[in-house]
Amino acid sequence: MSPQSSAAFVADFRQAAPYIHYLSGKTIVLAVSSHVLLADKLASLAKDIQLLASLGVRLVLVHGTRQYLNQMMRAAGETLSYHRGWRITDEATLQQVKQACGMVRFDIEAALSSSPAQMPDRNQRRLRVASGNFLLAKPLGVMDGIDMGYTGRIRKVDAEAIQQRLNEGCLVLVSPLGQSLSGKSFNLGLDDAAQALAVTLKAEKLVFLASEDGVRSTDGALLSQLTAAEAQALLDNNAHSADMSRMLKAAIYVLENGVRRAHILCGLNDGSLIAELFTRQGSGTALAQSSFMRIRAADNHDIGDIIDLIAPLESAGILLPRNREYLENHIHEFSVLEHDCHVYGCVALKVFEQQHIGELACLVVSPDAQDGGYGELLLDYVLKQAKARGVSTLFALSTNTGDWFDERGFETAELSELPPERQEQYLQNKRRSKIYRRSLV
Template sequence: MSDQDWLYWFRHSAPYINAHRGRVVVITLGGDALAHPNLTTIIHDIALLASLGVRLVVAFGARPQIRERLDEAGETSGYQGRLRVTTETQLPLVLEAVGRVRALLESHLSMGVANSPMHGAQIRVASGNWLTARPIGVVGGVDHGYTGRVRRVDATSIREQLSLGQVVLLPPLGYSATGDAFNLSHEEVAGEAAAALEADKLILFSGRSGIPDASGELMREISVARARELLGEGHLGEDDAAALDAAANACDRNVRRAHIISYGREGALLEELFTLDGLGTLVTDDDYEHIRFATPEDINGIQDLIQPLEARGILVSRPRDLIETEVDRFLVDERDGRVVGCAALYPYPSSAMMELACFAVSPDYQGGGRGDRLLAMAERHARAEGLGELFVLTTQTSHWFAERGFELVGADALPPEKRRDYDAGRNSRIFVKQL
């Protein structure tokens, strides 16, 4: 990277730094990630996030370490599906392996060697009995013993530690009211913690850079509904399925975004958080696009979006002062603080119609359904106001609107006040949709 590239990246990371400061981010580190040579750089990146004010929870796993300890003791590690069967004699060995992994993580987070990224970090780590668990019990005739499920997360205690600037470690262990310990899936721990804390993000480190489709192609962004479909199709490996299931469950429960990235790629965590598109698979809830009515803070973003289209004659020119006056009429589609789509709504109650104007989606995001979502929101708003028709004037996007149920009409179908302002010289085509 050249000096200019570095300066550009650093300056343009500022919005993301501001967006993540004070937010809760839950990160998973499975046992394979903890044994990978790239662990040191992941720890450096975690330290950087902590120094930038991100409130971090790290849910770690220990599957290979547990397997190794059981093998050393001559114990057979039984599985049913993705779940390890933990017998009473194996539980102490599981606790020992998890304890070693926790000590490893704490030691890495405590480093502060001069001339290293950890110098002066002074990270404080907290952990505790914040997970209440229950036994899985007998499934398919198999008693899972001391393998359990998360019953409750003590979100209040965790938030107290985060407010003190601590990095919270969550081991793959939970405890019952009777004092029993249970071996848990670290993916489930992370997902349940993220949901209980209403985390802004869940980051799941995986052995690959995201989730592949049936052909092996990386999927960059998928909805919760699509994630459920993929899990049902059965072509995913166990680790991919566990990560995707945790991501979907978290997004179903108020976590806005879950990211699945590779622990083997240096800088993957920073690239996912501090660039617009990241590099892994993003799992989102249905409301991720955050289509909402604009505020004055969106004016610059709206201008940046529509000015190239105005220059090409696709949109009617709107000076800034007009946008400022009418900003409350605009819907905006926001992604990571950037306006990537907009539409202005002008109601005509006497004619029971609403105009859809200044409709635009960034070229970088066309073809992903954003235009359809903007249109759906506009239709919903028109219905809420008791209006029965939506109309649009367009010069170059006639087919798009026609494919979505709009019908070509003449100028006499416009509301009288709009008809008076109709610019015949622009020769816009008029389309109306019955709601």
């Protein structure tokens, strides 16, 4: 491996590590469109699914059937009928749906049974697949005077039975067919089944593997991240395909009902699932209920990330050195800015209670995220924190960032304005930092 590709691999691997830890033990519902299954992409997708399972991700896979049905109907010289976007399922269509489900299931089971190439031991237990009567359905009934036949909606998901299979280490494979209490089968929409599974299982993510790259803005740009409100605004614009609108609706629904993330990506591109789940840039569109970014109090788990942020600046003499022991003892003073599991910035607030004085320290934004306003957000956060703790004057000491503070309402101050113990430290470390002050009253 060349030094460049080796460095790139190391960088990618480091980038993936937090996502690997985060997803282990979490449940993901994968909704795989029949476009993907019919396009001969099952073998490569199965490898990525096996990889996820080997990392401890609990997987529920629900598949579509529409393209199979279209093929079967075309061969029989028939077409599917729809009303208000819902498929009308008569007796004959139901038989075709059952056939299609059978075919897809066997294909998926076979693909997932192949020996995973990435496993260290090729004899390692293969991924077990569990299927069953997990979806209880009810008929859609008569809509606008049209009998929707065997088209159904989800009545209940048997979460307990699914969790049991997941606990046993199985991947749960669900077809979009539900059973009614009267013993009949009903044809369900892929998005309907996927959203019900994700919400009932309290999944971490619902991932749509579709035939489109992801969600596009009205001017055609691929959107890598969207909040539920932004997704709703796009839906209101009505500028997307019927499939995309259905996926967006399901994504918004699951986010409003406790699922942390929804993703829409192209299942036709090799590796898109892995890229979406384990890289910062992703491959399609990730959706969250609110902003992907948050600032929160740091804890001991963040120390490694904080060291990564501050170490280069300590070496360059920009920040005062702080070792792990110092960070462990002062972690309660730190806050971190996290964007989708990744720490991009930190800041510390030290409060001198008696004097109602605060010191902002260790404000750092990772070089790959600078100039995006994160510094400003961390400053706002500390200003609020300081006010809430009764601080009337906030100080910041800096050798290189004076102008930045200057432009944000700070003014130059004298050493004598600092609390005595801080003055002593200042004289001891001989850094001759400039002192800035901002009044909070």
